[in-house]
Amino acid sequence: MKTDDLVMLLATGNGPVERHAAARRYTGAIGLGVVAASLLMVNLLGVRADLAEAIRLPMFWVKFGFVACLTVASLLAALRLSRPGARLDWVPSAFAAPVLIMWVLAAFVLANAEPAQRAELLLGATWAVCPFLIAMLSGPMFVAVLWAMQGLAPTRLRLAGTAAGLLSGTFGALVYCLHCPELEAPFIGSWYLLGMLIPAVTGALLGPRILRW
């Protein structure tokens, strides 16, 4: 087939193109992922019994806000990486800034604590399960976001896979906040972050293989 014939073929018989394709796909994937993560959390883990009291503590909202900022940054990164030629610009800094702030806060808390308390501040009661539970909650959304990305056109596949993983990981952590009893900055700055990084690393590994087009 000659190139001119291919051009003719491609230009013939199309309807108008789908509008807001990225927004639609991501809305679907995120909606599905949040519902799935919430169902998993409620049925397998349970909402923390003292949630009504916990939401009156400033630290609950610091934690929730921290994760929410990372969610927004990941969403922006995923949207940009789904479109050829869109630049990331300041988006990686928007992800790094809340992490750095949380680490500064954590360092401050640890520095001011009695040496004997430091281990508890860092490990809480749930450090051994927290990252895995966050990763588990993010599982369905991880699949859904990769599906959304496959229908678009990522050109930097490893980065795109990472962003897909971070997006699902941060949403998983957001839902996990409603179950998790931990509120100390050193805990959040390490185990929450690790939980979000599990799907991110998985995405970085899978991206180049499954996002090709």
Place this chain on the structure above:
Amino acid sequence: MNTSEERLRNLLIRGLDDEAPAYHAFLMELSAHLRAFFRKRLARLPDEVEDLVQESLLAIHNQRHTYDASQPLTAWVHAIAKYKLVDLLRRRASRELLTDPLDDETDFFSSADSEAAEARRDLGKLLDRLPDRQRLPIVHTKLEGLSVTETARLTGMSESAVKVGVHRGLKALAALIRGES
């Protein structure tokens, strides 16, 4: 802003609104830019150029819903062309074959080459390998110029199945290209 960018952007936006002549003009002009871009960078693989032009045109068509009108067209097209070129080189495992740097997107529309070489890969033959539910909608609506309604009547498929068949068929064609080279 250079004039090629403006004109091509305008053609594409009208094309996305289902204005076929504008879309045709966009793809024609774009294929010349793609050809010049690849020819310059693949001087050691001249036989691959036309195949890559065709593969990129198909990719741009299949992925046209990802163009955002607020974005410079140069950046979008350059990113796709670069992606397809890198993908080809990876398949050939030979990045040294590259004869010109890849990253300068600003001059994408500054060169054009309308002398098409013969493509080595025959997309018509690849098209024949698609299943009927994808091949027939493409043949009728895109090669013979029938409407979706006429195609549906002719094939006994529903209208939405015809549309889905075209869409999936062109994606499958792109996948066949990736798989065979």
